[in-house]
Amino acid sequence: MRRKVFLILGILLALVPLGLLTESPAWGEWDNDYYQKVLGFVPEGIKNSFHHETFMSDYSLKGVNDVAGYYLSALVGLVLIYVLYFILMKIFRAKKDGKISV
Numbered sequence: 001m002r003r004k005v006f007l008i009l010g011i012l013l014a015l016v017p018l019g020l021l022t023e024s025p026a027w028g029e030w031d032n033d034y035y036q037k038v039l040g041f042v043p044e045g046i047k048n049s050f051h052h053e054t055f056m057s058d059y060s061l062k063g064v065n066d067v068a069g070y071y072l073s074a075l076v077g078l079v080l081i082y083v084l085y086f087i088l089m090k091i092f093r094a095k096k097d098g099k100i101s102v
Contacts, residue, residue, distance in 0.1 A: 005085060009078045016074045020067070 019026065025034060035042045056076065060069035094100045 005082065009082060013071075013074055013078060016071055017067075020070060 025031075030038075032042045032047065035046060056069070056073050059073040060066055061072065064072065091100065
């Protein structure tokens with residue numbers, strides 16, 4: 001089972017460059033101009049949502065090549081997905097073995 005998960009994560013990592021080939025933003029990564037263009041207005045709750053700094057803003061790190069930052073961002077995401085998978089599998093196995101009752 002773990003081998004299948006690593007295979008899937010490897011395939012996802014190999015597909016990372018596809019995101020670099022498009023001009024369109026990824027789903028859910030729209031800026032205020034995009035909302036204005038598509039919807040004709042900017043939703044009230046989104047107007048001020050772009051005024052915070054993040055660790056890997058725009059999938060990059062300061063001082064790191066953009067492509068390397070993109071891959072590094074993908075690796076961080078894959079590690080987080082694997083950790084979540086690992087935790088859920090531990091919970092499901094413990095529940096199946098009767099160690100956890102819900």
